[in-house]
Amino acid sequence: xxxxxxxxxxxxxxxxxxxxxxxxxxxxxxxxxxxxxxxxxxxxxxxxxxxxxxxxxxxxxxxxxxxxxxxxxxx
Amino acid sequence: xxxxxxxxxxxxxxxxxxxxxxxxxxxxxxxxxxxxxxxxxxxxxxxxxxxxxxxxxxxxxxxxxxxxxxxxxxxxxxxxxxxxxxxxxxxxxxxxxxxxxxxxxxxxxxxxxxxxxxxxxxxxxxxxxxxxxxxxxxxxxxxxxxxxxxxxxxxxxxxxxxxxxxxxxxxxxxxxxxxxxxxxxxxxxxxxxxxxxxxxxxxxxxxxxxxxxxxxxxxxxxxxxxxxxxxxxxxxxxxxxxxxxxxxxxxxxxxxxxxxxxxxxxxxxxxxxxxxxxxxxxxxxxxxxxxxxxxxxxxxxxxxxxxxxxxxxxxxxxxxxxxxxxxxxxxxxxxxxxxxxxxxxxxxxxxxxxx
Numbered sequence: 502x503x504x505x506x507x508x509x510x511x512x513x514x515x516x517x518x519x520x521x522x523x524x525x526x527x528x529x530x531x532x533x534x535x536x537x538x539x540x541x542x543x544x545x546x547x548x549x550x551x552x553x554x555x556x557x558x559x560x561x562x563x564x565x566x567x568x569x570x571x572x573x574x575x576x
Numbered sequence: 577x578x579x580x581x582x583x584x585x586x587x588x589x590x591x592x593x594x595x596x597x598x599x600x601x602x603x604x605x606x607x608x609x610x611x612x613x614x615x616x617x618x619x620x621x622x623x624x625x626x627x628x629x630x631x632x633x634x635x636x637x638x639x640x641x642x643x644x645x646x647x648x649x650x651x652x653x654x655x656x657x658x659x660x661x662x663x664x665x666x667x668x669x670x671x672x673x674x675x676x677x678x679x680x681x682x683x684x685x686x687x688x689x690x691x692x693x694x695x696x697x698x699x700x701x702x703x704x705x706x707x708x709x710x711x712x713x714x715x716x717x718x719x720x721x722x723x724x725x726x727x728x729x730x731x732x733x734x735x736x737x738x739x740x741x742x743x744x745x746x747x748x749x750x751x752x753x754x755x756x757x758x759x760x761x762x763x764x765x766x767x768x769x770x771x772x773x774x775x776x777x778x779x780x781x782x783x784x785x786x787x788x789x790x791x792x793x794x795x796x797x798x799x800x801x802x803x804x805x806x807x808x809x810x811x812x813x814x815x816x817x818x819x820x821x822x823x824x825x826x827x828x829x830x831x832x833x834x835x836x837x838x839x840x841x842x843x844x845x846x847x848x849x850x851x852x853x854x855x856x857x858x859x860x861x862x863x864x865x866x867x868x869x870x871x872x873x874x875x876x877x878x879x880x881x882x883x884x885x886x887x888x889x890x891x892x893x894x895x896x897x898x899x900x901x902x903x904x905x906x907x908x909x910x911x912x913x914x915x916x917x918x919x920x921x922x923x924x925x926x927x928x929x930x931x
Contacts, residue, residue, distance in 0.1 A: 520777030523600040523786055534597045540777045545636065563777055 502552050504573035510539050510546045511568035517541040519562045519572065526558040530575060537562070537572075550575060598788035602775025604636030606748035606789050607713070610755040611638065611675060613793045615645050618673065621759060622649040624660050625677030634679055635715050635774050661687035661712065665694045665764075668710040673759055678714040681768065682725045684733070695764040696739030711758045713767040716744075717817060717867060719915055720771070720779050723906035729868035729899075731815075732877070734766045735845040741765040741798055742845040746773065746819035749787045750842060753796030761798060770816040782820045801848035803855060807837035810861035810925050813852060813878055815841040818865030818916060825921035834925060844874050849881050856882050860891035863924050865916050870898040892928045897921055 511517040520538040524530055530550045537548040550556075552575045560572040601609070615621045623629075623638055629652040632639040642650045653660040657678060664676035678684065684691070695708045718727025735742045741763055745751035751769065758765035773785035804819070805826055812822035819840045826836040839855050841848060856862045862882055866875035875896035882888050897916040905911045 518777050521602055521775045521781050521786060522783075523602075525783070529597070531597045535599065538602070538775065538777070545639070545777075563780065 502554075502575055503571050504536070504548075504550075504575060506539060506548070506566055506568050506570050506572060508568040510548070511541045511566070513568040515541065515568055516565050517568070518565055519560060520545055522558055522562050524556050526556060528556055530554065530556045539566075599791065600786050601748045601752075601789040602636070602781065603745065603748045603751045603769060603773050603785055604633070604775050605639065606752040607637045607755050607769065608632070608639040608641065609789070609791075610752045610793075611759070612641060612644060614673075614756060614759045615641065615649065617793075620671060621673045621675065622651070622667070623675045623677070624651045624653055624664060626653055626655055626660075626679050628652060628677050633677060635769065635771065636776055637677060637713060637769070657683050657687040658690070662690040662694075664710050664712070665690045665698075665708060668695070668708045668764070669698065669706050673709045673711075675711045675713060675759065678712055680726050681714040681716045681730050682728050684714075684730065691734075691740070691764070692737055696737050699763065700739065707762045708764045709760075709762045710764045711755070711767055712764065713755075713769065715771050715774070716768045717770040717772055718904050718911060721906055721908045721911065724903040727904040727911070729768075729866075731768065731844055731866070731868045732873045734768075735847075735874055735877075739764070740845060741843070742768065743798060743843050744768045744770070744816040745842065746814075746816055746840050747785050747787045748775075748789050750796055750840075752789055753794050754798065754842065756793060757795045757798050760795075765798065768816070772817050773820075782817065784820045784823065796842070799843045799846040799848055801839055801841045801843070801851040803837060803851070804840050805836070805838040807835040808859060809835045810863060810928065811837045811839055811852075811855045811859045812863050812865065812921060812925075813839045813841060813855075814865040815844065817867060821916055821918045822865050822921060824918035825925070828918065828922050829925055832926070832931065834929060834931065836925065841878075847877070847881070852878060853882065853885050853888055856890070857885075857888045860889060861925075861928055862890070862894040863921060863928070864894070864896045865921060866896060866898045867916050868899060869901050870896070871901050873898060895924045895928060897924060
């Protein structure tokens, strides 16, 4: 399934950044794991896995992102 | 956790296997959690500093504390290190356990009397009757173009002074356990966290600093180094960011048939000379990684300690990979070549071994 940046964390017209990925691409994750921290202005919010499976990171940390953007997949 | 990652950063812990993936934290979150747990247990623990309350710390060290504990115990201060670090020393003398954040270690000048002449000495001067259970937490390190007044490490400046303890964690697991030890220590502890490891996004986070961190409270004793990778040809002694560079170098050297041992000192004062000497006695060679200035640095102290030991027979002259004795440049293309990195460590070891 697609992992997108929730617009509750980052509105669709707002630029933020992935501060840090807590997992590497290719690692197994479990629903409920905190995958990453998303930075909006100076506030960091945790991004939680909504499914279990193998994580594929599509957007690396420290890259500008917009709310709603696809940043990873869990298969 | 993959086996290769376990080699890189399996801190001194035994995380019980559990159905859910072990929770991982950045150093920033691990520090915030350690403080929150101590504050919940002990009403004398409080936090003061610039931007530590409403913002949660410029480096994320105090996230969520204002909301949990309120402005009485989590207090933003004016931009006067002289005033609020002096206040921290006073609070400690009066029986509190203050945690004071000096945003950048580079700002130490205006508060050094409180640190050097009061915090470090009042226990001695009073025959132990006035203690200083204060934590001074402060960011160190460069590598992101912040120039000469926001990029220094200054480990030696603090490790030099009797009466101060100095801690420099390399990963989130150690940061949480060491900060708890620092908060409950009756002596002043300077807790130096490296900006490149903090997990704040805008500073470039070294992935190895993010580790599984148990939710329950635990303590890592101050003054104990740990061998994080065993080896037989050379000891790479490091702390903070240098641990990750040494680990990367050890992996590259392994491909060339060189077995490097990586030592994470974790604490610079008191320095765990036993673990250091034991390691170098086995390998006979030493390279120290220190991103502070070269002359009169902690790397020099480590090398001197090894050379003074009658039990260690060195097979090669020891080496140190350090920042040269110049102010830190702003321009990244000027700063970067001056900083320690894995390649410099590899080159030093290969020159030492003649390979």
